[in-house]
Amino acid sequence: MSVWLNDKTKVIVQGMTGREGTFHTSNMIKYGTNVVAGVTPGKGGESHLGLPVFDNCSNAVKDTGATASVIFVPARFCLAAVKDAVESGVKFLVVITEGIPLHDEIKIGALVRREGVIMVGPNCPGIFSVGQASMGIMPSSIFKKGNIGLVSRSGTLTYELVDLISRAGLGISTAVGIGGDRVIGARFIETLKAFDHDEDTLAVAMVGEIGGSDEEEAAEMIPSLSRISNKIVGFIGGRTAPPGKAMGHAGAIVEGNKGTPQSKVEALESVGVPVPERLSEMPDILKGFIS
Amino acid sequence: MDFKEYQGKKVLSERFENVALGLVTSNVHDAISYASEVGFPVVIKAQVLIGGRGKAGGVKLAFNKEEAESISSAILGMDIKGHKVEEILVAKAVDIKEEWYMSITFDRANRSMTLIFSVEGGVDIEQVAHDSPEKVLKMPINPLKALEISELEKKLLESGLNKSYVDEVVKIIISSYGMVVDKDLTLLEVNPLVLTEDEEVVILDCKMSVDDTAEFRQSSLFEMNSGDDSSREKIAKKQGFSYVHLEGDVGIIGNGAGLVMATMDAVKNAGGEPANFLDIGGGAKAEVVNNALKLVEGNPKVKSIFINVFGGITRGDEVARGIADVVNESSPRVPIVIRLTGTRAEEGLEILKNETDLSVTDVMDEAAELAVRLRDES
Numbered sequence: 001m002s003v004w005l006n007d008k009t010k011v012i013v014q015g016m017t018g019r020e021g022t023f024h025t026s027n028m029i030k031y032g033t034n035v036v037a038g039v040t041p042g043k044g045g046e047s048h049l050g051l052p053v054f055d056n057c058s059n060a061v062k063d064t065g066a067t068a069s070v071i072f073v074p075a076r077f078c079l080a081a082v083k084d085a086v087e088s089g090v091k092f093l094v095v096i097t098e099g100i101p102l103h104d105e106i107k108i109g110a111l112v113r114r115e116g117v118i119m120v121g122p123n124c125p126g127i128f129s130v131g132q133a134s135m136g137i138m139p140s141s142i143f144k145k146g147n148i149g150l151v152s153r154s155g156t157l158t159y160e161l162v163d164l165i166s167r168a169g170l171g172i173s174t175a176v177g178i179g180g181d182r183v184i185g186a187r188f189i190e191t192l193k194a195f196d197h198d199e200d201t202l203a204v205a206m207v208g209e210i211g212g213s214d215e216e217e218a219a220e221m222i223p224s225l226s227r228i229s230n231k232i233v234g235f236i237g238g239r240t241a242p243p244g245k246a247m248g249h250a251g252a253i254v255e256g257n258k259g260t261p262q263s264k265v266e267a268l269e270s271v272g273v274p275v276p277e278r279l280s281e282m283p284d285i286l287k288g289f290i291s
Numbered sequence: 292m293d294f295k296e297y298q299g300k301k302v303l304s305e306r307f308e309n310v311a312l313g314l315v316t317s318n319v320h321d322a323i324s325y326a327s328e329v330g331f332p333v334v335i336k337a338q339v340l341i342g343g344r345g346k347a348g349g350v351k352l353a354f355n356k357e358e359a360e361s362i363s364s365a366i367l368g369m370d371i372k373g374h375k376v377e378e379i380l381v382a383k384a385v386d387i388k389e390e391w392y393m394s395i396t397f398d399r400a401n402r403s404m405t406l407i408f409s410v411e412g413g414v415d416i417e418q419v420a421h422d423s424p425e426k427v428l429k430m431p432i433n434p435l436k437a438l439e440i441s442e443l444e445k446k447l448l449e450s451g452l453n454k455s456y457v458d459e460v461v462k463i464i465i466s467s468y469g470m471v472v473d474k475d476l477t478l479l480e481v482n483p484l485v486l487t488e489d490e491e492v493v494i495l496d497c498k499m500s501v502d503d504t505a506e507f508r509q510s511s512l513f514e515m516n517s518g519d520d521s522s523r524e525k526i527a528k529k530q531g532f533s534y535v536h537l538e539g540d541v542g543i544i545g546n547g548a549g550l551v552m553a554t555m556d557a558v559k560n561a562g563g564e565p566a567n568f569l570d571i572g573g574g575a576k577a578e579v580v581n582n583a584l585k586l587v588e589g590n591p592k593v594k595s596i597f598i599n600v601f602g603g604i605t606r607g608d609e610v611a612r613g614i615a616d617v618v619n620e621s622s623p624r625v626p627i628v629i630r631l632t633g634t635r636a637e638e639g640l641e642i643l644k645n646e647t648d649l650s651v652t653d654v655m656d657e658a659a660e661l662a663v664r665l666r667d668e669s
Contacts, residue, residue: 076507101475101505102397106434109402114435139603141634154549156601160655163601163633180548183402209552212399238552240559241568248533248548248570250504251399258399277560278656279553 002129003149003174003194003201004092004118005068007032011135012060012090014039014081015072017048024072024096024137025049031140033133036064039084057088068092070126070135078122079104086115093185094135095121102250105183112185119185123249125155125177138162138175146171148286149195149228151188152207153180153214153249157237161205161279168283170290173201180209180249188218192232196225203231203289205282206273210238211252211259219267231289233282234268234275236261292501295338297380298515299499302474306466309493313382322363322381323356329383331355336382337366339374342498347371352384385493390483391452392416393464394498395471397478401431404471406443406464410451412483426451438465459492460484474512475505523567523586530582532571539564541662542587542596542625544580546571554599557655563663566593577613581621588623594669595626597662599655602633611639615646626650626665630658 011028015021016038026049029035037052037060044055054060057069069085071078071093078097085093093112100108100122112119120127126136130145142159144166152158158177165172176191178184186194188206195201208215215236222229239261241247243254254260265275274285294302297315304310314325315338326333337349344350349371353359359381369376390413398405408428411419420427428450432438440461447457463484471479480498487493501512527534533548537555541563545551548570555565567590571583580598587596600610611631618627628650631639636653643651650665652658 075504099504101508102477102502103404103434103472103475103505106397106403110434137603139634142603152549154547154552156545156547156603157549157553159547159601159603159633160550160553182397182399207549209549237549237556239556240565241552241555242535242537245535247535247552247568252548252552278557280654280656 001198001200002132003127003176003191003198004120005127005129005133005135005174007034007132009068009092009133010034010036010064010066011133012037012039012057012064012066012069013072014057014069014085016040016051017043017046017053018072021072022049027140028134031134033135036066039069057084057090061088061090066090068094068135070094070096072096075099075101079108082108082111086111086117091117093117093119094124094126095119095185096124096126096136097121098123100181102182105181109183109185118190120176121179121185123181124179124184125158127174127176128172129174130172136177138177142166143175144171146173147200147202147290148172149198149201149204150175150207151191151195151204152177153209153251154207154237157207157279161207161282164280164283165205165286168287170283170286173198180251182212182251184251187214189214189221192218192222192225192228196228201228203233203286204228205233205235205286207235207237208264209236209249209252210241210247210254210261210264211249213258215264216267219271219273222271222273230272232273233285233289234273235279235282236264236275239277292503292513292516293340294499294501294516295340295378296336296497297338297378299497300494302499302512303470303494303497306470307463307494309491311382311385311493311495313380315378315380317367317378319360319363319367322379323359325381326353326359327356331359332384333359333381334384335359335362335366336380337369337371337376338378338380339371339376341372341374344371349376385485385495386488387485388488389486391460391486392419392482393467393484394478394480394482395432395468395476396480398431403434404432404468406430406432406468408447408450408460408464416482432468438468440465456486456492463492475502475509476500477502523590527569527586530579532569532579532583534586535568536590537565537567539566540592540594541666542566542590542593543599544569544571544583544587544596545599546601550599550601554597554655554659557659558597558662561656561659561663563659563666566590577616580613581617584617584621584623588625593625595628595662595666596623597658598627598629599658600629600631602631602636602639606634607631607636607639608642611642615642618647618649626669628652628658628662628665630655
């Protein structure tokens with residue numbers, strides 16, 4: 001099938017009536033995503049892009065049976081938007097918004113974990129199941145359908161790698177941009193497990209970067225995967241970044257001796273995940289995995 | 292954004308009475324007259340944004356006017372790990388009975404804030420945690436609940452705090468956590484938190500950082516530090532992109548943090564040294580590219596510039612159009628290599644080839660090698 005999102009998934013868009021929301025929602029619909037409603041507080045009852053708009057997610061879910069929501073609201077309203085989505089019973093969330101204050105992100109993270117909601121993001125490009133549906137802002141033109149799963153902390157590196165994979169004659173099943181912030185929902189661990197359960201995914205490319213310990217924790221888990229444990233290739237961005245400075249992403253920072261590229265590369269290589277220095281070397285390794 | 296000790300103490304004094312505020316000055320005479328007024332001994336402390344001030348000689352006791360003068364003069368202007376001391380804090384010395392440690396800080400592995408307390412304060416807490424971990428209380432804080440007072444009391448006792456001070460310390464911790472949340476702090480560290488001979492608990496030192504992404508709702512905190520607006524980082528922030536100054540000579544511009552990091556790595560792989568990190572974000576509009584180019588070029592060390600753009604939602608031909616216009620108007624002083632790929636990259640590359648004399652390619656590693664070669668030639 002695909003991971004977390006397919007062409008049947010009923011999707012609501014929080015912040016659909018805004019400029020960004022309008023632009024990306026129409027792209028999502030054009031691609032075939034089953035968008036069923038928009039949510040903008042105060043605009044309930046209106047119609048936008050041919051879809052009903054609701055004041056809150058609960059009303060939207062009652063009326064449409066939606067199970068997923070993608071959030072485009074400005075950073076200062078994001079915590080409230082996530083609360084609204086979680087209370088409505090939606091089980092899958094994508095948060096595109098960047099620049100959310102840390103304390104709000106901590107609350108958002110704790111909330112979705114407590115309620116068992118899968119959240120991709122914040123500060124991410126979203127999720128793209130090729131040939132089926134898109135929640136977020138990934139450009140559909142670069143994708144070709146195939147059997148490679150992709151999970152990445154960086155938006156543009158996701159596109160970069162998708163492009164390289166397409167040019168190498170391979171294709172993508174689902175691409176998940178998990179985001180580069182200090183607190184995120186789905187990490188490498190959860191995403192790799194989901195790929196392991198997806199029959200359409202035969203191999204996975206994971207794009208990490210400096211900061212935090214999500215790559216190391218994923219490395220500990222990888223040997224326990226049943227299908228793809230020896231079909232994962234990794235990349236770590238920011239090998240040359242100086243310590244103590246955040247490189248664009250709030251989470252891309254080497255703090256003291258934590259979050260160094262060496263520790264991540266070593267952890268992944270120790271469980272048999274090759275980590276080439278160049279992104280351009282990844283497609284050949286993937287070819288080897290699925291041939 | 293990090294605060295200097297005296298700035299953090301000023302913020303704390305909104306909610307705490309016993310903060311050793313003292314006087315902040317860059318003038319030796321003011322220091323002496325303040326010291327004479329409050330009475331000796333006084334402590335004189337360098338105000339810089341770096342740890343290890345004490346070991347570097349930036350914190351000293353003065354027992355009389357002469358010492359106050361000589362110590363103030365010595366510390367002002369001192370260089371502590373690359374930070375020049377421009378201000379000192381002068382405060383009446385307190386009679387210390389015990390020194391404790393308290394901090395509330397973001398713990399990435401737990402995805403929460405964490406409280407740390409120890410009765411062994413005034414020293415490096417990492418060392419205490421290493422030598423006697425039982426003396427360090429470490430408690431992740433659930434952001435969806437209030438602090439559990441009974442649990443806190445129990446843990447403070449277990450960590451060796453005398454029962455008669457538990458109530459006072461609990462009060463301080465609760466107020467501190469309230470302040471951390473209300474003011475969007477990512478770090479509040481009080482080391483030492485002091486018990487005086489008069490049985491008072493006093494905040495003697497403080498490290499504080501506020502979350503940069505919360506500026507929109509913490510403007511008064513950010514105004515405390517608004518003096519220096521000249522750095523490239525700050526100019527970039529105003530123009531809406533993120534910039535980090537580095538030591539090399541190959542300027543780097545790209546769209547997307549991950550791509551820019553990978554570009555730095557590619558330049559290094561090709562034998563070059565990046566001069567900066569600059570992420571112009573999505574879109575890559577002409578005006579933004581123009582501002583970015585000026586900023587990078589303005590660094591005198593830069594000898595070549597590598598622009599790395601992925602056309603996603605924003606099409607490659609539109610990006611190329613913008614870059615061509617900017618470059619033709621401003622005629623840059625150093626050679627520029629452009630690598631463009633993604634949506635409609637071929638059309639974009641055609642525009643750049645036909646309308647500019649920039650070096651153009653669609654392969655990242657190739658572009659990096661070219662940028663390094665052009666640096667060597669210029």
